[in-house]
Amino acid sequence: MNDMTQTNLERALKIVGSRPARPDGVDKVTGRALFGADKSLPNMLVGRVLRSPYAHAKIISIDTSKAEELKGVKAIVTSTDFEDFPSEFVPNGEMVVNMKDITRNVMAREKALYVGHTVAAVAATSEDIAEQALALIDVTYEVLPHVLEVEDAEKPGAPLLHDDMITIGIEPAPESASNVAKRVEFGFGDVEKGFSEADLIIEREFTTQQVHQGYIEPHACLASVSEDGQAELWCTTQGPFVVRNFCSKLLGFNAAQIRVTASEIGGGFGGKTVVYLEPLALALSRKSCRPVKMEMNRAEVFTSSGPTSGAKIWVKIGVKNNGQITAGDCVLKYQAGAFQGAPVGPGAMCAFAPYDLKNVRAVGYDIVVNRPKVAAYRAPGGPISEYGVESVIDEIAIKIGMDPIELRLKNAAKEGTIAPYGPKLGPIGMIETLEAAKSHPHYSAPLGPNQARGVASGFWFNIGGETSSSITINEDGTVGLTLGTPDIGGSRASMAMMASEELGVPMELIKPIIGDTNSLGFNFLTGGSRATFSTGTTVVESTREAIEELKKRAALLWEVSLDQVEWFEGHARLISGDEPKTMSLAQIAKQAGKTGGPIMANCSMNVTGAGPSLGTHIVDVAVDEETGQVSIIRYTAIQDAGKAIHPAYVEGQMQGGAVQGIGWALNEEYIYNEKGELENTGFLDYRIPVCSDVPMIDTVIVEVPNPNHPYGVRGVGETPIIPPLAAISNAVSRATNKRFDELPLSPPKVLAKLMHG
Amino acid sequence: MAQLILTGSLKNLTNGIGEFTIQARNVHQLVGELKRICPPLAPLIESEGFAVAIDGEIYQDILFAAISENSEIHLIPPIGAG
């Protein structure tokens, strides 16, 4: 509980809950807004990266001498320009990272571990010269056999990516190295006993492929280090403070030496929470003492940033004939890519979290393979594990002749349920979203020929974390907000709305900006569905503090004690006295200089009390049995937002997440050849949903308030990508009377199953 | 007395013991207690980013989150943000 909050849950709200124009809207629709690649500086160099052509190879030597002689080349960096670190987990805000792995992913050291792995970087006076320089760098590799799939990586005798990788979480610890970084297990009760009590047990294995967040804006940055070691970095990122942290450690700067400014960000979804180009650009700039601009091209985004895991999932669920689940068990094997850190822990924790179970177990394995190191992708780990569980639940519903929503209602988690990962849940909206789905017209709408309907639910934790924001009262009574979490989806509008609600002044008088890393205390990144929740909390708290100061100034001017002044609709108001006296914010602000100085407040805290968000989606599909094509006919997304500050942007998160899930379910996958080279490195063949692939995405926002936020907000950004995978697979299974167990359900795969079973 | 409840693979670190009675008024003291009664658990909170759930509420890196007399405590591994 954030002790400072008093909730507004009962108050009638004036602006929170409405749909005003976002403050940055005009800049975005006119092309004026500046994204990562949109900034330039005088004397600027262009940086390009030399990338490994091999999936797995020892780097024997790198000779940059010929490249250095090329006219126009001003700096070259390799692993010698970066610090090495022992294997050690260190925090970066609420993230925990292993710097030994991070430095090697940013710049390979002993080995290249995936095609596209950074081996060197060059800064030159033009892109052409930089590319020519790359071709002049001589790298001697010793090519090694590679491995791409988890089940191959686990086999004894598999090529070893790290010869010091001893699996953590196995007792006793293995004697020799393997590609299994970690084993985790969650759960309680006795699953074997639970299965013995079941009338029906369904067990199934699922396969999902590696997919990418698919943000349209590639990674880009502009670094400028001057002769005295001061660095300015402009980059597209979900977390400028996190970037500062990574770059300082990697390059031996201290935090005061690097100022990071986040550009507008063209999509992230978790993929822009780590660094790729930024340390390279800083290192090149430090060497040349000139600004260095770097951009990834689209192929590099796919080969060399951080997609999410492909996986193997095994699920076993037992039920009684009345639908009561007696036990749930799963084993998850997730690809980590070149370095440990697949999101298998969270995947295991939330696999069964929508349900109230007495006997539950989830085991996860984090397995390295010669693919890029995975990064977060919207509810990292959750979509994969919940796809398996939600699919088996559907199969059970069919087998026992129960409606799939009724089956979920019968077992739904609610306040007081013990989550599979241990603690009791606070108020959540699982039942509410299920009831809303059941009573939605979509659920009872007639289906056309070759069409079927699928349902699935989803659970994601959401997080809080370190947050800092400030509010200034300008001399004319308008207001400035400085926020520390980049605005990816319209959140700065919601922040201005909350400040407007607290102050009682129109939103048009409030200007929110995203501050650089010098303007505020540490902010953890935008992600984890935390911005509206955490930054919103600090905005409300700092606004309340500013209001206290405004009241003090009014009390001074009225020569009364503070307790005789209240704040009402943008005015200080004298509580006692014969005649009503008010003083507007503008009037107080005008005299701020004379009554004590400028009025400003900030709130910096580690925000706690994030509430999980539950969602249930309904999808109608048509399956063309001749071509295997699956079409989405109708889609409804229902989710608990706690409180929708700006409903249009909450709807936007639900619609965007649902369509990413549609892509994941129907078409998206990394396709590697036998050399470990990614074959579909562009949007033509890594096909994300286009406008004509999807219908309107209808949305229903359920509000089960989160008592730990002044307005009841729950994070909403991540949950909506979870239900679509199983909802669509369930619909396709029902349409064809075959049980599908792998993603994506692309036409060749659907056809193969229809033909061969 | 507050109870620390461990499930799943965390019990590997405690020789299978799933419950500890804890005398601590906040997370900082909890870490100190763990160093005394079950040392392998302390680094989880100190350096591996584990959050502490106290009576259902998750506290990440909040050293002085209050633990009351009857609190139920769980350890939660780091959750990624996407």
Add this chain to the structure above:
Amino acid sequence: MSKTHVATHINGDSYEFLCNTQQTLLDVLRHELDLKGSKEGCATGDCGACSVMMDDRLVCACLVLGVEADGKKIETVEGLSTGSSLDPLQQKFIDLAALQCGICTPGVLVAAKALLEKNKNPSEEEVRFWLAGNLCRCTGYDKIVRAVLEVAAEARNT
């Protein structure tokens, strides 16, 4: 290799610049002319973030060479508004929250405007297929399509 001199019209203004023959129109717009509103998402004509009009035809600027702009009429997102008046599409996108991160928005707006100039009464399906060349990863397209349909309806009613 010497550069080629190009004279063109962009958003109603005359421009002259020098460029290499291998530079695309997108490169030229962004790097020679500082018109950064058109975005590079892929440089292979798949994402539509660089959509511009060339002699009244919707094209991906990354698939047009800079030298091809010689003598042509180019319209980019920067030319959609007039003075301080936004194009109805721009205003509607703000009103209906038809953008989230905004990176695809310039391309989508140029493409949508091209559609409405050709077809004053597009169906939902026609809007979706016309915009199929403009990738958006944030919105799921729902509010974008609604915005375009509403602008078309309002234009027909005035």
